[in-house]
């Protein structure tokens with residue numbers, strides 16, 4: 001059986017916060033604002049998995065009103081949700097994601113992001129793709145006010161055929 005899910009997230013770029021994307025801390029003079037560490041890419045991946053499982057979204061499972069998730073490590077949230085996928089018998093087919101950011105340049109950090117996501121989802125790096133695009137200086141991402149990420153995931157469950 002195959003299940004597909006998609007995730008989308010946005011966080012504001014502000015001074016005085018670390019820029020953590022895909023589990024990688026990127027040197028930059030601004031970082032992402034959120035209740036958690038605001039890792040926009042891991043949030044999109046987490047939402048895509050929840051979508052594939054028809055289990056709602058990240059805010060349902062980790063409310064931004066709960067002090068337990070203040071400054072939360074988004075990798076831990078992803079690992080928790082991956083546990084829910086495994087409990088239901090799923091493994092990763094593949095995942096594809098896009099980071100939408102005018103700056104900073106993501107390319108040097110993408111191999112590390114792929115490794116973080118592949119390890120978390122107990123998969124090979126060949127099953128994980130991360131891309132980046134600017135919006136040619138258009139819109140809130142183009143003005144550097146925020147960063148968005150989107151993700152599509154395919155989960156696979158092996159079912160015995162008779």
Ligand SMILES: Nc1ccn([C@@H]2O[C@H](COP(=O)(O)O)[C@@H](O)[C@H]2O)c(=O)n1
Pocket residue numbers: 100101102103104105106107108131132133134135136
């Ligand atoms: N924040 C970003 C945005 C883009 N890239 C890389 O640059 C390439 C060109 O981007 P365009 O938006 O002009 O198409 C893109 O394909 C990415 O490889 C990046 O590293 N970081």
Ligand SMILES: C[C@@]1(CO)OP(=O)(O)OP(=O)(O)OC[C@H]1O
Pocket residue numbers: 009010033034035036037038039043058059060062063064065069070071072
């Ligand atoms: C992750 C959570 C929880 O700390 O907070 P934020 O970092 O604000 O992130 P968001 O993408 O708004 O979604 C879910 C939240 O409940």
